[in-house]
Amino acid sequence: MTARLRPALGLALAVALGVVASVAGAAWPTLGAPVFAVTAGVLLSPLANRWRGALDRGIGLAKGPLLQVAVVLLGAQLSLQQVADVGLSSLPVMLGTLTPCLLLAVLLGRAMHIGSDLRTLIGVGTAICGASAIAAVTPTIRAKDPDTTYAISTIFLFNVLAVLAFPPLGHLLELSQEQFGLFAGTAVNDTSSVVAAAASYGSVAADHAVVVKLVRSLMIIPIVVGLAVLVRCREGVAESAGRGGRVSRLVGLVPWFLIAFVMVVAMNSMGWVPDRSHEVIRLAAVFLIATALAAIGLSTDVRALRRTGPKPMVLGLVLWGSVTSTSLLLIWLTGDGD
Incomplete structure (x- = not known):
């Protein structure tokens, strides 16, 4: 096989799985394309591991640049008007569920000796x-x-539940x-x-x-943005001298795809x-995410997952319980959605 064809082979495999996952996700929306994609990738990962040298570059393209483009496309579903109409009134509940969940992920995950990246995800x-x-x-950290x-x-498990x-x-x-809409919007993933x-x-x-x-x-x-800053600090990025250096360093902390995401949100707001293109863009984003997650599944070392054990699932259960209980409590306390 020529060097030129190698990237295409891995990418073609990820795209094929992305197509199948997108169709399956449309037929069974409760599960969704991402779950079908990553599951199919994991099931085929032993076979992919045998051809790792031929597939690596294409799989890397799928789970890197394609994933970042998908995140950008998600911005086309959002507008500042939506934030003004519904979002501002629901922010107390959203922030009230998000903050304890993230704190628990860090503190409990660390106490359970779960890796930093896994507990963050x-x-x-x-x-x-x-x-x-x-x-x-994923690409940020x-x-x-x-x-x-x-x-x-x-x-996925707690989505189904x-x-x-x-x-x-x-x-x-x-x-x-209205209350249940707020509850579902803040407590389901x-x-x-x-x-x-x-x-x-x-x-x-x-x-x-x-x-x-x-x-x-x-x-x-x-x-x-916060995670990008933490990653750069953890990697020991040197301080740049002068005002221009500080500005360049600040800009460098923000991933390109996040800047593009914000620009797309602004464009949609204006x-x-x-x-008529929103649905097409949404489907494109779902497909690209499915393709990227299929590539991630293909790259998975199943033996490493077994070594991880049940602790991350326990962490997920506690976090799910935290989001559910705090959402209901804040809706009751604030009377939101009445």
Whole structure:
């Protein structure tokens, strides 16, 4: 095989799995394309490992640049108007669930001797927006593939439990449509699972939940910037002399794809992204994320996952419980959604 064909081979395999996962995710939205993609990649990883030399470059393209482009495209679903209309009123609940979740991820994860990258991925995936947040954070902290796979698997398990358990819980607590929409939007992770849970409660709950969920996704921005700063500090980036050096260093802390993400959000807010293109862009983002996660799955060392043990799953359970309980408590205390 020629050197020119090697990158194409790994990329083609990831793209093929991304197509299959996207179709499967559309048929079973409760699971979603990311779960199908990473699962298929993991199942094929022993075979991929045999051809590692031929597949590595293409797989690297899929789980690197393609993943970053997908994060940028997610910005086309957001606007500053949505933040003003619904997001600002729901910010207390969102921040009130996000903060303890991230603190627990750090403190409990450290006490349980869970690796820094893995506890970070599980924390942001639970606190913000599941696989999309994990996809955004992975290139920023340069997380290893097994950590990404384990984090996505953990998030997926509790997404399924939320879809099954939250609607009966909402009826038991006599939550209004708006209250349940706020609850689902802040306590369920992936967008597909948010829609699945809220739609079973009612159309008003579903509409409210989607907006809350989209605004919650904006939390990716400060989290990724903060993590980029921490990574650079951990790597011992030298101080630059002079004002110009400080500015250059600050700019260098922000990943390019995050800057592009913010620009796309601004463009959408100004109406420069046509409404008719939103669904196409969303599907493109889902496909690219599925392709990237398939590549991550193909790179997974299953034996390393076995060595990790059940502790990360326990951490995910505690974080899920934290987000659920704090969301309900804050909705009750503030009366949001009434």
